[in-house]
Amino acid sequence: MDIKRKYKNFFSVLGKWVILGSVIGIVVGSTTTFLLETNDYLGDVREKNGWLIGLLPLVGILLGYIYMNYGKVFSNNILNDTAELNNLVIDTVHGKKKIPIRMGPIVYFGTFLTVFFGGSTGREGAAVQMGGSVAEAVNRLFKVNLLDTKILIMSGISAGFGAAFGAPITGAVFGMEMTALGKMKFEALVPCLVASFVGHFMTTAVLGHKHEEFIIQNIPELSFITFTKVIIISVIFSLLSVLYCQLRHCIQNFSEKLFNKNHMKRAFVGGLIIAALTLIIGSQDYNGRGLQMLEQSFTEDVPPFAFLGKLVFTAVTLGTGFVGGEAIPLFFMGATLGNSLHTFIDLPISFLAALGLIATFSGGANTPIAAFLLAMEMFDGKGLEYFFVACLVSYIFSGHHGLWPSQQIYEPKSRLYYIGNAETIENVEKNKKI
Structure with missing residues (x-):
């Protein structure tokens, strides 16, 4: 029985x-x-x-x-x-x-x-x-x-x-x-x-929907020098993710305090700012999802500070109460920064864009395993060794910051950080400001 x-x-x-x-x-x-x-x-x-x-x-x-x-x-x-x-x-x-x-x-x-x-x-x-x-x-x-x-x-x-x-x-x-x-x-x-x-x-x-495809044209051969470059630029991508998360949370907290959590006033002012920025820049490259420039970053040069433009536009949009996702904006920021780094680092432009896309997402979402698997599915398994290292490096060096303040910290990312168990991203960020 x-x-x-x-x-x-x-x-x-x-x-x-x-x-x-x-x-x-x-x-x-x-x-x-x-x-x-x-x-x-x-x-x-x-x-x-x-x-x-x-x-x-x-x-x-x-x-x-x-x-x-x-x-x-x-x-x-x-x-x-x-x-x-x-x-x-x-x-x-x-x-x-x-x-x-x-x-x-x-x-x-x-x-x-x-x-x-x-x-x-x-x-x-x-x-x-x-x-x-x-x-x-x-x-x-x-x-x-x-x-x-x-x-x-x-x-x-x-x-x-x-x-x-x-x-x-x-x-x-x-x-x-x-x-x-x-x-x-x-x-x-x-x-x-x-x-x-x-x-x-x-x-x-x-239902027949076709997803966007991002293709890596060339993968560098495995070498100590290339791994060193990947580690260094992955740290840069992790800092980009921290910059975005901090700015986005700062704008949200400031706007909620300023307008006493009145969602209508916050979003109205946010809309004014985005409209003004769009007129100043004179293009719609940073409105919406920005897929055109994201795809372009894999094949040819994009404006060197495009990643900052998307960072500001997205932080203001979501920080003032508009809604949507943050993965594609992170993809955009990482890929365009990787594209810009091509000028200084002798690695294939599509490889740097792909590395930036994945590493920035890993650091912002605090999901290194999912980010690595995304690289495998998105890029047909190419460069798995490099993407694995990039995801882990970005995850560790981004510290205890992230897109979602409610993420719980059951264990710190590393003994490099002195963080208590059972904290949340929100509490950690607040404690650092005290």
Whole structure:
């Protein structure tokens, strides 16, 4: 009887994870395809109608109104504010808060508004939050127990990321690695893997979406000198990720304090700043996702300080209350900085751009394993030794900074840093200012 009970429990839990993970993957893959296709269309329309940027401040008022009046939900006397974006998803995984089902539709609408009217943002944030929203709906529909609730939220994250970038293996690991430093809940591997692959399958095979391709033309031969160069520039990319994270958080904290957390006023002023910067620069290179210059950085020279332009535009956009993702902006910053370093470092331009893309993401997201796997999936396994080193170096040298203040630190990145366990990125940054 004990053996039968064990096998019954094994297949029961396994079957539940596979089925629910598949359901999450199907829904999230479908909605992510809608996100990708719509964003592409809206971005093309905006580029042909430059005057739309003038409406961004008014759109900021609308977006702020939506989040202030429809984005806040109380559950068990705890405020769950969808304006916290990925931080709310992370807190839900740790059982501190709960994702409102309305979070997905709100962030999609907000992302569409941000992209269409010229804010600088990405898309994976919306995909991850929709993934969390769908997972929460599945949890409620099937009355999932508390432990599996957290695991399925991670599966939603995996489905959203895997579908958004066409990287199912990366998505599976990202869902487990995103929420905390120094700890991965491998128990969630099965549902995360299923959700990510199903989401990717829905996006590409079923619905036919084609993801952007970035091609490395040449990989340098393995040598001590090349590894030394990779380590040095990876430190530079890690500092770039820290600069962005700190500026973005500083703008958010300052604007919230200045306007007493009035989302409408914050976004209105942010929209004015972005519109003014766009007029001053005289181009839309740093509005929207900036995919054209990102792709260009792999093949030819781009403006030497393009990475700073994208850094400022994205930090202001997201720091003042607009919504979207931060992965593609980090890709842009890293790739264009790598392109600029080509002038000083004798390495292939496409290789430097690829290295910057991956290393900057690794340092900002604090997900070195997922970043390495993303490099393998994005660049067909080329230069794996270099990318592995770059991800680890950027992760370590970025310190305890990151895109998402709610990330928990179960263990410090290294004994090089004196940080207590069970801290969060937010608390560490606050303590450094005291």
